Amino acid sequence: MADLGPLNPLPVVAAELDQPYTVGEGVPEDLQASARYGVVPNVYPYLMQDGYSRETAPRELPAVVLENSKIKVTVIPSLGGRIWELLDKATGKQLLHTHDAPQLANIALRKAWFAGGLEWNIGTRGHSPTSCDPLHSAIVHTPDGKHILRVWEFERLREVVFQVDIWLPADSPVVFAAVRIRNPNDHDVPMYWWSNAAIPETDRTRVIAPADEAYGSDYTTDITRVRPTAHEGYDGTWPVNSPHAADFFFDIDPSERRWVVAADDDGDGLAMLSTGLLRGKKLFVWGQGQGGKRWQEWLSPGAGPYAEIQAGLAQTQFEHLAMPAGAEWAWVEAYGNGHLDPATSHSTDWEAAVAHASERLEALLPHEDLEAMLPEAITNADVPPSKMLLRGSGWGVVERARRQKSGHGWVDESGTPFVDESLTGEQEPWLGLLQGKAFDGAPSFVMGADWEELLAGQDSPGAKFQLATMKHARQDLDGAKELYRQVLAAAEAVPGVKALAHRGLALALLAAAKDAEGLAELRRGVEADSSNTALLTEAVTLSIRHGDPAMALELAESAPTDGAAVGRLRFLKALALARTGNPGEAATILKAGVEVPDLREGEDAIAALWQEVCPDEPVPAAYQFGMH
Structure with missing residues (x-):
């Protein structure tokens, strides 16, 4: 089996969850x-x-x-x-x-x-x-x-x-x-x-x-x-x-x-x-x-x-x-x-x-x-465990602490204990915030009015960035943009946070159909943290999607040569080449072989690109992922 690898550090804030079902006639x-x-x-x-x-x-x-x-x-x-x-x-x-x-x-x-x-x-x-x-x-x-x-x-x-x-x-x-x-x-x-x-x-x-x-x-x-x-x-x-x-x-x-x-x-x-x-x-x-x-x-x-x-x-x-x-x-x-x-x-x-x-x-x-x-x-269901085998995440501990602080109810943990031993560095900054400690960021994200209220009382760039992502995730784009800009204006903001703030601002601008401004922010984000491969991959993807394949090609020049993202970046380079009038170079990449580990269910983009740049050749079986 493959190793799961590291988590993607980009907060999931855009309104992009797949909902393939639509309801037709005859449905009550x-x-x-x-x-x-x-x-x-x-x-x-x-x-x-x-x-x-x-x-x-x-x-x-x-x-x-x-x-x-x-x-x-x-x-x-x-x-x-x-x-x-x-x-x-x-x-x-x-x-x-x-x-x-x-x-x-x-x-x-x-x-x-x-x-x-x-x-x-x-x-x-x-x-x-x-x-x-x-x-x-x-x-x-x-x-x-x-x-x-x-x-x-x-x-x-x-x-x-x-x-x-x-x-x-x-x-x-x-x-x-x-x-x-x-x-x-x-x-x-x-x-x-x-x-x-x-x-x-x-x-x-x-x-x-x-x-x-x-x-x-x-x-x-x-x-x-x-x-x-x-x-x-x-x-x-x-x-x-x-x-x-x-x-x-x-x-x-x-x-x-x-x-x-x-x-x-x-x-x-x-x-x-x-x-x-x-x-x-x-x-x-x-x-x-x-x-x-x-x-x-x-x-x-x-x-x-x-x-x-x-x-x-x-x-x-x-x-x-x-x-x-x-x-x-x-x-x-x-x-x-x-x-x-x-x-x-x-x-x-x-x-x-x-x-x-x-x-x-x-x-x-x-x-x-x-x-x-x-x-x-x-x-x-409430009988206590006799022998623990494995610890899950520490988020149950954090949620219990949040509810205790805010006076909200919680579950009886007799049968499902959430213990401190499950806590990691993902949860510890949030527990510290609940305990009144200064907060300057976390490698993880939370949501809810309680957290937004607590973060609003903090003045660090890390706190403002977290508050911006919460607003962004629930599609308060104006509130998110204002906070992202405050993070970017803060001299003490670290490069990693600045890169993510540029990225967040870019996504909010793109959602408002301000493509040129959004893509410019994406470029600044990649420049602020060139080691963030997830950010680079997203920037290449979005620059093609929003009409600037030349930017995609430019960014792809700095793509890593190994790691989980290589296959997708190779495909994106081929797509950008096709969009900039270079179908022959795109075909060369596809014919040499492209494998995208995180190909989405129902995603048939490789086959579609092959048909575009190799119109006289049948799509190879390895590229046929259409569900219909």
Whole structure:
């Protein structure tokens, strides 16, 4: 696996969060309303994780194994608490898509993500900000003798605490995961949760859920109501049939048990069951087009194709639900082999396949038994850890201190302690500010009215810069520009802070369509700190985007010759050459080979440039990343 690399030091302040879904005809108004609700402009205060390359090496990770006579479950707490393997011992099959060389790629909200296993996603639409972070992890022994693996964290975008309790009873054919989210705020919070399971995709894999219709998306058109079994001339419940990437959010009647199951040619495959609160069930496929195949090869080299089945709080992934002030939400999920009869599950009679799968899953785990587990799971959620395994971030400690100072409520930490040992240099300046110490900057960022009030009482350039980023992140561009200019006017401001202030001012100017002024500030930022490769890469990108490819070429002359950014900077140089009337030089770069480690999901810019500068030659397979 590649090393995650350093965090990107540039604060995420621009309004640029991808929202590919738009709602089309036939979608109910309440669903449209929840799609409009809770959308965020960015993932501030998180920093991006894009310091990785595609250079891999053997790497040792801590793992926790839960095992009984029927299944073996492997969890990786240091990478988002992901369930990495679920082995069915009777068949010897891995029910999750898994492999021995997970490849970091730009798929998550903070970029870094890897395919495979079963992941927990919270915050807003996309793969979680905690996808590649270590979570607080512990073994919990309950009074009745149950052994639980618990992972938890303070989620900074929505300012909530979440935890996942995973346990495997003796001789159980399914593993259980109880999720609890707590909103300690005195206001509603837009909430998003999806549990995503990657499953092996074979020519005979079928995905079944108790619904005739779904809300579908193909990543290029509006969300519409579709019939998965007769979609665009094919049966989309067979992933191998889909010509392009597609989502199917099954419209399950509220009176029905909510489940989704995959079945291979033997009828084996992952069953995803949950208590009632986890309403949504989904199938995602990459599709059989060249781009979909390329993405799977890019994400899972040599591991074969995969699809995903998923479960979420809302019916679709473009919605947020309003989580009331002080609320606690909890549910239980269960995962095991559905063991379907392939003759029926693979029948052309959809109703018969659904009825059969429903019967088999009821036999695997009766619905009443699963629902009866919820009260005990809620009680166990507060049982203190017996043995700590891993520390997550120190932001929970900082948040507790902030709330204590301001008199706001907080969660009971009995089951999810946030301890001082988790603090690092990222958090210590903020704790000092809460304690009344002078503040002159931090390598991290925070958000909220309390912090803005505290920083307003400080006069250092570092404090003004932090206050500027907070205003910028919530799109108070005028307030941000004024403070950035104050930082730049301060003689004592250090070069690194000045460079970031030039950059912040540039982004605010560009957002106001003042391209020339904005690009000039970007240039000054790069000159102020020539060692900041992330800033250089952004400046080259934005100078092309805003009509000055000559500036991009000039800046690219100082690009590093090694490191994670080299591939993208080579591509950007080729793009700038094409835009300055030098298609031949651009073609030479592309033909020599360009690999961009942080290529964004759905980004097809390399193929588009190839078609522009090499119009008589087919796009190489290695450059085809289009999802449609």
